[in-house]
Amino acid sequence: MSNSKILANGVDVYYGSKQALFGISMDIKEKEVTALIGPSGCGKSTFLRCINRMNDLIEICKVSGSIKVDNEEIISEKTDVVSLRSKIGMVFQKPNPFPKSIFDNVAYGPTIHGLVDSKNELEEIVHSSLKKAGLFDEVKDRLNEPGTSLSGGQQQRLCIARAIAVNPEIILMDEPCSALDPIATAIIEELIDELRLNYTIIIVTHSMQQAARVSQKTCFFHLGELIETGETNKIFTNPDNTKTQDYITGRFG
């Protein structure tokens, strides 16, 4: 049995006076894929963005409660957000490569964190990250071309390579395939399955098939509350809660 990597307890989130999350408590295990599912606006992305404090960017957003990563509290004034975010990579809904070369996109993180001492070392990290993201063979001859010139699926894998280049322990994925076609989606899903061996992954998805395919644990959100959480197999075959049952059978959402 693996250990608890992220432990959330009673997380409330407010946007201004509107409450978006109601007392979310969750236990996420190391080196597993956890899928967050639920209808639009249910708070699953909001919760994801609490884990790396991305909600700080939204002025009116207030987070309370407790989230512990490796037993360290992160919902606190004292948290070092920069090192937290270097430990928790994030992949966004829309591929968002920087308007720089493919190489520079991946090299960005290691450079700003001072992870490398020499050019060779940097090159090594860039190459290995691209390999881990399954992109290296497709782009090895054109590392100096802009990242924005790649196709959507390649861009998304570039963003994954960029995230893993700083050697994070956790990767957050916010609907990483929603802007991609089925083939690119299948490639990313395969990639997620491989990455699971080395990283703890939390993925927000609208596609229940995707959740069923890639995740070991599934959490069902509805109207800002965590309705049910459990083994993916169980949630999709024999959920405890009728709301979960209704959602996965397509009765609402």
Add this chain to the structure above:
Amino acid sequence: MFFWSLVLIAVGIFSSFIYGRSRINLNSKKQGTKSKSLPTYYAQYVLIWCLFPALIVYFSWAIFQEQIIQNIVISNFEYIEGAVYNEGLLLAEIRNVANNPSFADGKSIEIINAAAHYSSLRQISQISFYTSIIIIMLLGALYASQKLKPEFHAQHTIEKYIQYILIFCSSVAIFTTIGIVFSLIFESLRFFAEVSIFEFLFSTEWYPFIPIREGQTAAEGSFGAVPIFAGTFLVMVVAMCVAAPLGLLTAIYLAEYASQRVRKIVKPLLEILAGIPTIVYGFFAFVSVAPFVKAFGQSIGIDASPTSALAAGMVMGVMIIPFISSLSDDVINSVPQSLREASLGIGANKAETIKKVILPAALPGIVGAFLLAISRAIGETMIVVVAAGTAPNLTGNPFENVTTVTVQIVVALIGDQEFDNPRTLSAFALGLVLFVITLFLNIIALQIVKRYRERYE
């Protein structure tokens, strides 16, 4: 004449509208069908046909009447054998006598006759002006009223006419620009007929005085514009040294650090800077900044003149801060939020994100903002007239007097000048140079900004 013709046209507008509306109501009642468009469109249709032909006649009359009358008068003038006439002076004399009979005393009989001819022609012209306006309006209304049938789609036609009117309005600005460019070019050609273009562009001595009397040796003009271009460039560089860092840092603060509340207050405040009349900046530069610059120069052992490139440039820099900050702020804001999130998500801090992601992405737009600010700076007049001086010094020392293109244009046009000597005409040549430079800067800047916008939309 002017007032009564306006009254005439107003009456035409009003009555044609009323007529059109009642006529279509009558016609549709007679046929027992409903008209295809609302009655007001038929009224507008009659109005347009009544008004616009009349307006065309009105304006062509206003433009050509005087010229035609003068030509007739001159061609019928009984010249005295052997006498030499200046046509312009002669016409002025005839007009004076015609407008004010007391001037007739002591004038030759030919002039008095011509003046009488002139007056009678004016009278004929006026009478025929009113009659033709009335006839044109009636003809227009008559033509339009033929079409006032219920099955006529008045609304479609009106919409087409409105489109023509809008096209006409928007072409006014374009044709004015073209006209200005041509007048600049033709006057400049006259200047370059007297002064060689190589002297103008490459010679370093600007001494734009020409002999008024024969044999005036001290006043041999020379028109080397290099010191003027250099002065313009120097003031512009000083201004950009002030405005570029201040404007860009302001923009970064506003776009990335300021809270919504601060932004809402500070941005309009900055834009007020752009609304201050430049002459106010001018005397601020002259009264407050220039003495300070002089004192500062003396304290570090540089002999500064009371008006200097530094004083004018610094104040001009302050003036163009809002251009740079406002445009750069827009550009930085239009960098997609997803790039900020990507950078912050990797664990970059705010400064790194701005330096390595936001600014490189916004760079083309920022360069565009700088170029627009530069073209504004070199076209600026009042600040430099007041605070930079008028001496054409070829110098790189910002504590000295310099002069700029715009200042020299002002100097050339001040005073009682005929537009036939190189001193006055030099204003057009300088204006042409200024126009070409700012035009190119603007085109480049707009291209850069446009290309940048396309990339993110």
